[in-house]
Amino acid sequence: MSKERQPEPLDFFIWTVEDVGLWLEEINLGGYRQIFKENGVNGEYLDSLSTFTTEQILRFIRRCRMKWGDFITLCKELRRIKVALLKGEEHVRRPWWAPPCLSVVFVKVAKHNRQSRVVSLKQEP
Numbered sequence: 001m002s003k004e005r006q007p008e009p010l011d012f013f014i015w016t017v018e019d020v021g022l023w024l025e026e027i028n029l030g031g032y033r034q035i036f037k038e039n040g041v042n043g044e045y046l047d048s049l050s051t052f053t054t055e056q057i058l059r060f061i062r063r064c065r066m067k068w069g070d071f072i073t074l075c076k077e078l079r080r081i082k083v084a085l086l087k088g089e090e091h092v093r094r095p096w097w098a099p100p101c102l103s104v105v106f107v108k109v110a111k112h113n114r115q116s117r118v119v120s121l122k123q124e125p
Helices: 009-014 017-026 030-038 043-051 054-063 068-087 100-117
Strands: none
Touching (some): 017 030, 017 043, 043 068, 054 068
16 A cells, blocks of 8 residues: 555555554554554454453553553544444445456445444444
8 A cells, every 4th residue: 555545444454554554643643653563463453452352452552552541542443433334434445456347346245244343333322
């Protein structure tokens, strides 16, 4: 992905480490960009945070030297993306690496996969 182009919010499941770094800058957590890169935090890893045990969360916070408030901000921003996906507020786009001929197939599969990933997410009224 080009460094100038911001990652697509709802494609965070396929974000690279560089995409995560760009997103951290966007949500004012850019100070963690290098440490996330060193720890290989990509979109798939961010998606898995919601299934972490308390011990795993504490280990992640220590390894990335995060402040509690910053970790909460990170989680809120991830939740905002997931809620937008669940509500269908954002348009699903094919990733930059997928050939154009697969656009329709990718969008259908991506919508199904993403909605199944956020099934357990409770919406706020």
